[in-house]
Each structure stands twice: as structure tokens, then as C-alpha cells.
Amino acid sequence: MRRASKTAGAVFKPKRTSLLSWWKHHGLSAHGSALRIIQAPLGNLMTIMVIAIALALPSGLQVLISNIEGLTGGWQVSSQISVFMRHDIDAEQTDAIAEDLRRRDDVNRVDIITPEQALAEFQAHSGFAEALQTLESNPLPSVITVTPSAQATRDGRVGELQTHLASLNGVDNAQLDRNWLDRLAVIIQLAHRSILVIGTLLLIAVLLIVVNTIRLDIENRRQEIEIAKLIGATNAFVRRPFLYTGLWYGLCGAIIAVILVNIAVALLYGPASTLARLYGSSASPDFLGPVASLGLLLLGSILGLIGSFISVSRHLRAVEPS
Amino acid sequence: MIRFDQVSKRYDGGHQALQTVNLALAAGEMAFLTGHSGAGKTTLLRLIALLERTSQGQVLIDGHNLARVKKRHIPYLRRQIGIIFQDHRLLADRSVFDNVAFPLLISGFSPRDSAGRVRAALDKVGLLHKENALPITLSGGEQQRVGIARAVVAKPAILLADEPTGNLDPALSQEIMDLFVQFNQVGVTVLIASHDLDLISRMGKRMLTLDKGQLVADSARVTQ
Numbered sequence: 001m002r003r004a005s006k007t008a009g010a011v012f013k014p015k016r017t018s019l020l021s022w023w024k025h026h027g028l029s030a031h032g033s034a035l036r037i038i039q040a041p042l043g044n045l046m047t048i049m050v051i052a053i054a055l056a057l058p059s060g061l062q063v064l065i066s067n068i069e070g071l072t073g074g075w076q077v078s079s080q081i082s083v084f085m086r087h088d089i090d091a092e093q094t095d096a097i098a099e100d101l102r103r104r105d106d107v108n109r110v111d112i113i114t115p116e117q118a119l120a121e122f123q124a125h126s127g128f129a130e131a132l133q134t135l136e137s138n139p140l141p142s143v144i145t146v147t148p149s150a151q152a153t154r155d156g157r158v159g160e161l162q163t164h165l166a167s168l169n170g171v172d173n174a175q176l177d178r179n180w181l182d183r184l185a186v187i188i189q190l191a192h193r194s195i196l197v198i199g200t201l202l203l204i205a206v207l208l209i210v211v212n213t214i215r216l217d218i219e220n221r222r223q224e225i226e227i228a229k230l231i232g233a234t235n236a237f238v239r240r241p242f243l244y245t246g247l248w249y250g251l252c253g254a255i256i257a258v259i260l261v262n263i264a265v266a267l268l269y270g271p272a273s274t275l276a277r278l279y280g281s282s283a284s285p286d287f288l289g290p291v292a293s294l295g296l297l298l299l300g301s302i303l304g305l306i307g308s309f310i311s312v313s314r315h316l317r318a319v320e321p322s
Numbered sequence: 323m324i325r326f327d328q329v330s331k332r333y334d335g336g337h338q339a340l341q342t343v344n345l346a347l348a349a350g351e352m353a354f355l356t357g358h359s360g361a362g363k364t365t366l367l368r369l370i371a372l373l374e375r376t377s378q379g380q381v382l383i384d385g386h387n388l389a390r391v392k393k394r395h396i397p398y399l400r401r402q403i404g405i406i407f408q409d410h411r412l413l414a415d416r417s418v419f420d421n422v423a424f425p426l427l428i429s430g431f432s433p434r435d436s437a438g439r440v441r442a443a444l445d446k447v448g449l450l451h452k453e454n455a456l457p458i459t460l461s462g463g464e465q466q467r468v469g470i471a472r473a474v475v476a477k478p479a480i481l482l483a484d485e486p487t488g489n490l491d492p493a494l495s496q497e498i499m500d501l502f503v504q505f506n507q508v509g510v511t512v513l514i515a516s517h518d519l520d521l522i523s524r525m526g527k528r529m530l531t532l533d534k535g536q537l538v539a540d541s542a543r544v545t546q
Contacts (some may be wrong), residue, residue, distance in 0.1 A: 012395045012396070020432075021431065025427070101376070227411050228428065230373075230400065231424065232400035232425065232428055233397060234400075234428075237397075321373055
């Protein structure tokens, strides 16, 4: 007896349970936890809907932003080229150049801003009005603003046009005015960053929802867990159904999120296409693609699994048989 | 089979539940553990199933020191011990059959393999006809028999029972005790905690008496 006690403990180790029975218990747990969710549809549906909305918001915003990005290609239509004349070119010569430009088929519209107009505008808006009045002569050049035709923009010939304008006799410089497009790009970048922040927060929310729901689930099934532990259930055995519950929550939430986002795109489809057409773009709004949808399903499942794992490892240990 | 060497158990609150208890139960032996409430009967049983750890001394099962059983291996110890509780501890939302099959499910039996064993265990306690019933629809005696079927279904070498007849009338109590005797007759080591002195003295088995955490009488021999 004493001798035997030296090597004690070793017998109470896992017998090699077959992989098949382990796999079968996974099947039972997955099936059982799915049944549990279906059996209490209302409460679980609410949890799943909260997860779905939390997942749908950032992915919906992402779809919106990428659609806007798709449109901005068409919006270059309204870009302008500012052609600055040399100082020795007078108003008549400027008019002649403008007249020539109007006849080009890659040009939509040509306007002239005289030095006087430019000065007046500058004085009105720059806040240097008094300083400018002390100047003896107007330092500003004549400017011709050229709006390229939609066709030229679509064909990518705006750069070519700009080079041509810059090479004209009497022209000092030709600048493609993309300021507001650049601003839009920054705004879109900002939107991307915001989605990242909002998305992260909402993903944390999903995690917390799962953690809390599983915690309540554990609390409700406390007696069952105690009994299972009393008759020799391992922690892994007890944990398994809860992990599957979390997985189902995440997966179902993600499936509904994919549906919600696509419904939203469908609702916006008509007006958005019209808007795109008005800006000379033939683009129509994109739905959540198959890859993005699968990604969302995967994300939802992983979040559900992580959430339930956190909950289970925090709360299951506390349930000890009494 | 079960051996206590100088075992003491003091709970965190300072309550001394057991004090230097020595006892040995041979394989295939059946014994009753008796004493007033709070004498330490339940604590003694809990030490065997590693529901508690000793404060001092050693508990040995089949020669193996339980102090050396790692926490993660405790489930495998419990699978070799059948435990019966006064309050049955059945799963209320599962049928009698599923309750009895639960230990087999935990041990990794497939439902198909376990069905035969579950029915044999239910037949043994005379409840085969109630296999689809929910525990709540059964009488107290029947629920206790379901608990017994669950404890024996995995064919453990040791059977522990904590006041198994606590809420039952004398006739039903006698039936339950007779069941334990039957399991003992096929070689299972049985240890039953009970304060029903009338009943257990009629059984003619070994009696261990605890008082304030100390083993004060052992009908097999004079202690200390």
C-alpha cells in the first residue's frame, strides 16, 4: 500500500478516448446548443439581432465609402485647368487664345478671368485689401479656365490637354485644379479611419454581448454543470456546448448582417444610380461581394467563439460542485 | 480499497470537520458511516471523490494517494466512483434514460453503445418502464433509484452514498438499502453515510461512527 502510494495518481488519467467519440461529442454539443437557441427563439433572436446590427453598421459604411470612391472616378468631369497668361499678353490676345480653345472637341467650356476681376476677388476674400491698394500696378495675370469635355476626362486625355495648353504661345503655366478632388480624397480617408474606429468599438461590443449572454447561460445551467462535474466531466466537456453557442450567435449574427447590408444597398440602388448618372458616371452601387460576405461570416464566428471562450474560462471555473 | 491515514480537514472558516481519522475499507466491503449531522460524514465522502482536499494526512484509493492527483485528472477519478446524493441531483430537463446515460456520454461512449448499459442499469433498479419519463414526474423513491442507476451505469469499483434514504419512508428506505447490498454482492465497495440507525443496524454491516470529526466507533474493531 505504502509503496504503491509513491507512484500514485497516475491511474486517474484520461484513458485514450477514441477520436471518434470525441468528434461525436463535438457533433452533439454543436447540435444541442443549436437546439437550445431554437427552443428559446425570442431571447436568442434579440441577442443575434444586436450582433447583426453591430456587424452590419461598419460593413455597411464600408460598402458606402467604396461606392463613393467608385463614383469619384467619374467626378473628374468637373475638374478645371487654370491657364495663366504671361504679363505681356494683353486682353485681345487672351481673347483670341480663348476663342481657339473653344473650338477644340476635348474642351467643354472656356472662361476668362481678367487681372481686374482677379484683383477684385482677391481683395474681397484675402483680407489684404488695404495692402493691395498700395500696389502701383496689378501684379495678377489674365487667367483662362478650361473645363475639359466629359469624353476627354473618361479617356484620360486631361493630362494631355494640360500639356498642350502649357505649351501654347503666351501661356506662362497651366494648372490642373484638383483641389477639391484632393479634399474629397482626404475626406474619404477620414471616413475610412472613422469606420475603423467605429468598427473596432462595435466589434468589442459584439464580444461583450457574447461574453455576457454566455455568462447568463452558464448561470442558468449551473446545476447541470455541477452535476456533470460531480460525475466526472472534464472542463473541456463542460465548455464545449457553450463554445458552440457562442459560435452560433456570431455566425447567425453575421449572416443577418450580410442580409441587412445587401437590403440597404438594394434600397439605395435606384437613387444612387441616378446620382451617379448625373455626375456622368455609369457606375451602379456595389453589393457586399462574396469574399467580403464570407469574411464577415468568418469574423462573426471568430468573435462569437472568442467571446464565449472568455466567458467560459472566467465563469466555468467558478462553478464547482457543492 | 479506501484508506484514510491520519486525515484531518479544516475548512477555510476554521471549522474542523475531521480530526485525525484512520480507517480502511477492503475491496468489496460494505460499510455505513453514521453520526449526528455535522459529525463529518459528508466531508469524509467528499474527500474520497476529491470534492475536497485534506488539510492533513492522506486518503488512498486502491493504493493511490489522492493528494497526488492533479486537478485536471480529478474527473477521471470521479468516473471510477459512483456517487449518490440525498437530493438525487438529476437533470430536470432530461428523461430518465438520458440522466442515466449521462456518465457514459461523459466517458465518451456513443449513444448506441450506451443504450444497452443504460437499460441494464434501469432494469436493475426496476425503472425500465419509466425510461422516457422526466424526473419531476417520479416519486422520491423512484428519483433516488434513477440516481443509483446513474451511479452504477459505468460499473465503478466504489459506490458512495450520502444519506440516500434521507427523505424516504422506512419501506422505501429498505428497498434502496437492499439495492446497495446487491451491488456489494457483485464486488462493489460500498460506503453509505446515514443517520438512520434503526435501518443500518438491521443491515448487519460494518458501522463507522463519527462524532465531532473524530472516528469514535468502528464495529469491525476498536479504534484507537
